[in-house]
Structures are given as structure tokens and as C-alpha cells.
Amino acid sequence: xxxxxxxxxxxxxxxxxxxxxxxxxxxxxxxxxxxxxxxxxxxxxxxxxxxxxxxxxxxxxxxxxxxxxxxxxxxxxxxxxxxxxxxxxxxxxxxxxxxxxxxxxxxxxxx
Numbered sequence: 001x002x003x004x005x006x007x008x009x010x011x012x013x014x015x016x017x018x019x020x021x022x023x024x025x026x027x028x029x030x031x032x033x034x035x036x037x038x039x040x041x042x043x044x045x046x047x048x049x050x051x052x053x054x055x056x057x058x059x060x061x062x063x064x065x066x067x068x069x070x071x072x073x074x075x076x077x078x079x080x081x082x083x084x085x086x087x088x089x090x091x092x093x094x095x096x097x098x099x100x101x102x103x104x105x106x107x108x109x110x111x
Contacts, residue, residue, distance in 0.1 A: 002054055002055060002058050003065060033047060063090050063091070064086070064087050064090045064091060067086055067089075068086060
């Protein structure tokens with residue numbers, strides 16, 4: 001949903017965004033939020049925080065999204081190793097990968 005909106009906005013094609021296409025995503029989000037909390041205010045805060053984080057990640061990583069989309073158009077499928085290789089080729093090999101950061105670990109240097 002965010003990627004489609006971001007893509008349309010990036011080439012000034014806001015009118016190309018397919019209205020209603022996000023309904024299934026929004027229903028799934030609501031279902032997940034209901035599992036997390038019965039409190040409406042807490043669900044709203046969680047949703048807002050996740051929305052902002054998703055926007056930041058997408059914005060910061062748009063070049064990767066485009067590279068993955070192009071590769072998928074050519075090959076139809078990619079395995080995890082290929083995806084990681086393409087991400088690191090596009091962004092550069094990061095010193096602190098977000099998965100390691102989430103675990104408060106530093107990435108081991110490559111040999």
C-alpha cells in the first residue's frame with residue numbers, strides 16, 4: 001500500500017493510485033491490532049508508530065525496492081541469499097544491518 005503510493009507520487013502519478021486497493025491490507029492491519037490490544041488508544045498509537053516507521057524504511061530504501069522489482073520482473077523469483085546480495089549491492093554493505101541492530105549485535109566483518 002505504501003509502496004504503491006510512494007511509487008505513484010515519485011513520478012507525479014498520484015491519479016494512478018488504484019483507489020480501494022488498500023482495503024484488504026487495512027483489514028489485515030486491523031485484525032492484527034485487535035490481537036495486540038483491546039484498548040483503542042493503544043491500537044491507534046501502535047498503528048501510527050508502525051506507519052511512520054514503514055514510511056521511513058520505504059523512503060530510505062526506495063532504490064532497493066526498485067532494484068528488487070526489476071530483478072523480479074526478469075527472473076520471477078529470488079531466494080533469500082540473492083535478495084540480501086542485491087540489497088547490499090544497492091545500499092553498500094552496511095556496518096550495522098538492522099537485524100543485528102535489533103538484537104544489539106554488530107555484524108561480523110567479512111573475510
